Amino acid sequence: MSKSFKFLLFAGFLLWNISSKAQNEVYESPVKQEIPDTSFVNLKDFSKDFVYDMKYATEDNFLKAKVYDCAECFLRMKTVKALIEANNDFKKKGFRIKLYDCYRPLSIQKRMWEIVSNPNYVADPKKGSIHNRGGAVDISIVDSNGKEVDMGTPFDFFGIEASHDYAKLSKKVKSNRKFLKKIMIKNGFNSFDSEWWHYNLKTGLKDKVSNQNWKCE
Numbered sequence: 323m324s325k326s327f328k329f330l331l332f333a334g335f336l337l338w339n340i341s342s343k344a345q346n347e348v349y350e351s352p353v354k355q356e357i358p359d360t361s362f363v364n365l366k367d368f369s370k371d372f373v374y375d376m377k378y379a380t381e382d383n384f385l386k387a388k389v390y391d392c393a394e395c396f397l398r399m400k401t402v403k404a405l406i407e408a409n410n411d412f413k414k415k416g417f418r419i420k421l422y423d424c425y426r427p428l429s430i431q432k433r434m435w436e437i438v439s440n441p442n443y444v445a446d447p448k449k450g451s452i453h454n455r456g457g458a459v460d461i462s463i464v465d466s467n468g469k470e471v472d473m474g475t476p477f478d479f480f481g482i483e484a485s486h487d488y489a490k491l492s493k494k495v496k497s498n499r500k501f502l503k504k505i506m507i508k509n510g511f512n513s514f515d516s517e518w519w520h521y522n523l524k525t526g527l528k529d530k531v532s533n534q535n536w537k538c539e
């Protein structure tokens with residue numbers, strides 16, 4: 323074999339090796355698939371920094387019935403993203419978000435409406451709530467000891483005292499509600515006048531109402 327032929331063979335082998343390696347690299351590390359913003363996801367798969375008190379997975383709610391099989395917080399991906407951003411802001415100040423309710427299947431909305439047919443507190447299932455669209459959350463905040471911040475009324479208190487502009491609240495309660503509202507609005511949510519705990523993702527009304535149920539492990 324001539325020297326130049328040997329060299330060509332070697333160079334060819336080298337080139338083949340490099341190109342096959344490059345191809346392999348593409349196959350070995352597939353591009354991470356971006357989850358569409360409107361997909362339903364479980365919040366706990368994206369953050370461990372939330373506190374859960376999913377009231378409808380217990381009997382401690384106004385329905386007096388456990389209507390969810392397990393205490394999971396499902397939301398659209400875009401709601402999860404905004405909520406994590408909001409929680410990061412709360413964490414910087416020593417607080418964390420506590421969740422009471424997230425996505426709510428339409429069938430549950432119908433049961434709620436049968437008990438409380440007042441649109442100030444429960445959305446008419448004919449229109450559907452943003453909870454049914456995966457864009458609403460019912461929340462409060464807890465301090466660094468896990469103690470819930472005083473918001474003046476419990477969650478799902480169906481009375482005037484639960485509204486944001488109720489005047490006869492202590493200064494502390496007013497400032498706590500204001501703090502919650504300020505951070506949530508900054509991160510893409512709207513507040514709801516008659517319920518201090520309810521927040522809607524600003525773009526949440528665009529999505530379809532769903533009756534999809536999640537699987538419990």
Ligand SMILES: [Zn+2]
Pocket residue numbers: 423453458459460519520521
């Ligand atoms: Zn709500």
